[in-house]
Amino acid sequence: MTASEAKGVLARPGDTIGILGGGQLGRMLALAAADLGLDVHVFTPEKDSPASRVAKKTWVAPFDDRDALREFGASVKVATIEFENIPPDAVDLIEDEGTPVRPNGRTLATAQDRLAEKTFFREIGVEPAPFARIDHPDQIQPTLEKLGGSGVLKSRFAGYDGKGQVRLQGKILPYPAWAEVGQKMAILEAWIEHDRELSVIAARSADGQFVAFDPPENNHGGGILRASTFPSTAPKAVLDEAVSLAKKLADALDYVGVLALELFLTKDGKLLANEFAPRVHNSGHWTQDACFTGQFEQHIRAVCGWPLGDPTRHSDGQMLNLLGVEVDAWEQHLRDGAKLHLYGKRHSPNGRKMGHVTKLKPRG
Ligand code: ATP
Numbered sequence: 422m423t424a425s426e427a428k429g430v431l432a433r434p435g436d437t438i439g440i441l442g443g444g445q446l447g448r449m450l451a452l453a454a455a456d457l458g459l460d461v462h463v464f465t466p467e468k469d470s471p472a473s474r475v476a477k478k479t480w481v482a483p484f485d486d487r488d489a490l491r492e493f494g495a496s497v498k499v500a501t502i503e504f505e506n507i508p509p510d511a512v513d514l515i516e517d518e519g520t521p522v523r524p525n526g527r528t529l530a531t532a533q534d535r536l537a538e539k540t541f542f543r544e545i546g547v548e549p550a551p552f553a554r555i556d557h558p559d560q561i562q563p564t565l566e567k568l569g570g571s572g573v574l575k576s577r578f579a580g581y582d583g584k585g586q587v588r589l590q591g592k593i594l595p596y597p598a599w600a601e602v603g604q605k606m607a608i609l610e611a612w613i614e615h616d617r618e619l620s621v622i623a624a625r626s627a628d629g630q631f632v633a634f635d636p637p638e639n640n641h642g643g644g645i646l647r648a649s650t651f652p653s654t655a656p657k658a659v660l661d662e663a664v665s666l667a668k669k670l671a672d673a674l675d676y677v678g679v680l681a682l683e684l685f686l687t688k689d690g691k692l693l694a695n696e697f698a699p700r701v702h703n704s705g706h707w708t709q710d711a712c713f714t715g716q717f718e719q720h721i722r723a724v725c726g727w728p729l730g731d732p733t734r735h736s737d738g739q740m741l742n743l744l745g746v747e748v749d750a751w752e753q754h755l756r757d758g759a760k761l762h763l764y765g766k767r768h769s770p771n772g773r774k775m776g777h778v779t780k781l782k783p784r785g
């Protein structure tokens with residue numbers, strides 16, 4: 422049995438849990454953990470990170486610092502991650518030393534490589550947008566034609582917020598496109614003319630219990646999430662199907678914790694998977710204000726082996742990301758009655774996620 426296959430309660434109130442990564446997701450996880458009587462240790466290469474300022478202790482070290490990882494692992498009962506690009510080796514090392522990490526290294530490796538991720542989707546019967554592997558710029562034009570002449574080239578590794586992607590249509594210049602995604606292994610995906618984008622945020626416990634939040638509808642601008650609206654106005658049958666796809670994914674990964682599945686709803690009513698995130702997700706940030714149990718608390722409960730909470734939504738509304746200088750409107754949002762969540766980032770260069778607001782109204 423690997424450490425992550427451990428069952429039962431892994432940490433009790435008063436114990437310390439670990440978070441790999443120091444961004445806003447780690448911060449909100451740490452706040453939820455504190456509310457449940459847990460102390461948090463953070464491991465991040467970044468000094469003065471959003472998570473470290475609400476944690477008891479932080480290791481500031483690169484993810485290949487094996488001594489620091491060992492020390493961190495030994496100081497916590499169980500660890501989790503707040504972004505998916507943590508090297509699986511770092512997770513494996515902590516597990517080999519006897520501390521469970523949820524989700525496990527195998528799940529991370531699948532999520533980190535878009536090719537592995539989409540191949541896995543196909544294998545388990547969660548249909549992704551049509552895609553093909555690209556290892557050389559000369560493959561781009563013929564593959565684009567096979568995919569219908571309109572697509573998006575995505576680097577296989579390390580993309581987020583639309584970075585490492587380029588939209589392609591018709592006759593293209595393959596070398597500049599290749600340069601734009603970092604001249605590394607890539608995939609080319611057919612462009613999906615979608616009616617809307619949905620996501621399913623759901624939790625699975627170590628004993629296989631699965632609970633999902635009502636799927637929100639998501640609007641992106643320039644590849645970055647701008648707003649999530651809940652509930653989605655898509656037909657109930659579509660939303661039920663979306664949740665069942667997320668369950669299929671979570672079961673296939675033997676997943677423990679909260680995960681998110683991003684989906685396109687095509688114009689003819691079909692759901693296609695875009696990607697999954699093995700963690701709490703930006704499109705679920707409203708759940709902490711609009712549901713009996715929010716995604717951050719839910720994730721901590723699952724990771725610690727505690728009973729999952731009730732994800733029922735008590736309010737309708739919208740979550741808006743505050744990007745860059747948009748955060749300067751914080752006071753106005755408070756006056757307007759929105760719930761404000763700021764991530765404590767020191768600088769606000771354009772586009773950086775600085776916080777979010779949730780606008781609530783009673784459930785209709
Ligand atoms: P994030 O971190 O925000 O999830 P990412 O860098 O992982 O972003 P994707 O989720 O692949 O990138 O793409 C970002 C957005 O770009 C999608 O949510 C969608 O709006 C648009 N997009 C990506 N791929 C496609 C596609 N094949 N067809 C249509 N739109 C797409």
Ligand code: MG
Nearest residue numbers: 582683695696
């Ligand atoms: Mg995405």
